[in-house]
Amino acid sequence: GEQVEQRPPHLSVREGDSAVITCTYTDPNSYYFFWYKQEPGASLQLLMKVFSSTEINEGQGFTVLLNKKDKRLSLNLTAAHPGDSAAYFCAVSVNSNNRIFFGDGTQLVVKP
Amino acid sequence: AQTIHQWPVAEIKAVGSPLSLGCTIKGKSSPNLYWYWQATGGTLQQLFYSITVGQVESVVQLNLSASRPKDDQFILSTEKLLLSHSGFYLCAWSGHLNQDTQYFGPGTRLLVL
Numbered sequence: 001g002e003q004v005e006q007r008p009p010h011l012s013v014r015e016g017d018s019a020v021i022t023c024t025y026t027d028p029n030s031y032y033f034f035w036y037k038q039e040p041g042a043s044l045q046l047l048m049k050v051f052s053s054t055e056i057n058e059g060q061g062f063t064v065l066l067n068k069k070d071k072r073l074s075l076n077l078t079a080a081h082p083g084d085s086a087a088y089f090c091a092v093s094v095n096s097n098n099r100i101f102f103g104d105g106t107q108l109v110v111k112p
Numbered sequence: 113a114q115t116i117h118q119w120p121v122a123e124i125k126a127v128g129s130p131l132s133l134g135c136t137i138k139g140k141s142s143p144n145l146y147w148y149w150q151a152t153g154g155t156l157q158q159l160f161y162s163i164t165v166g167q168v169e170s171v172v173q174l175n176l177s178a179s180r181p182k183d184d185q186f187i188l189s190t191e192k193l194l195l196s197h198s199g200f201y202l203c204a205w206s207g208h209l210n211q212d213t214q215y216f217g218p219g220t221r222l223l224v225l
Binding site (some may be wrong): 032036038042044045051091 | 144163169210218
């Protein structure tokens with residue numbers, strides 16, 4: 001079945017720096033991709049959903065890149081600020097929303 | 113707009129005691145519903161999903177069971193808690209289409225002593 005590997009598990013950056021989190025997946029039939037943000041003590045909040053047809057996806061303060069050839073999904077937070085400090089999870093769906101496969105998460109700390 | 117509510121917010125329970133966690137969705141007819149468990153340290157594990165009333169599929173059981181007694185309700189339970197059941201339990205919903213996103217509830221924090 002699908003396997004999703006997320007790196008790094010922990011990431012610390014200074015305010016204003018960029019932060020990059022990457023996930024690799026194994027199933028070439030993966031079709032939908034998600035990034036979720038989890039603030040301390042809170043639930044998961046959807047940041048972005050990405051379709052396999054779109055390689056570059058712009059959000060507010062971040063960019064999601066999808067490289068289907070390398071089976072890699074990345075979240076790039078540009079000019080991170082302390083409010084971005086949270087756990088981030090990627091998730092991959094293999095053409096069925098009943099099972100989505102999560103990465104193990106990245107704990108991001110943005111220091112002022 | 114859809115809202116998802118979980119109860120209780122938090123529980124402290126003794127090993128061997130029973131447990132029942134609830135999840136209710138409002139504003140969405142016939143949703144797909146899901147239970148996840150998040151261990152301390154953060155990894156997420158999908159436990160169950162349900163696409164219709166009375167029908168529940170197990171992904172990983174962890175000595176837990178789930179039921180869907182109503183269209184808008186999903187229950188997670190066990191007769192005997194283990195220490196390993198401690199963690200954060202998240203309910204999620206989605207539509208039925210393959211591309212539909214899963215949206216998460218606020219979660220229930222469980223500590224088993």
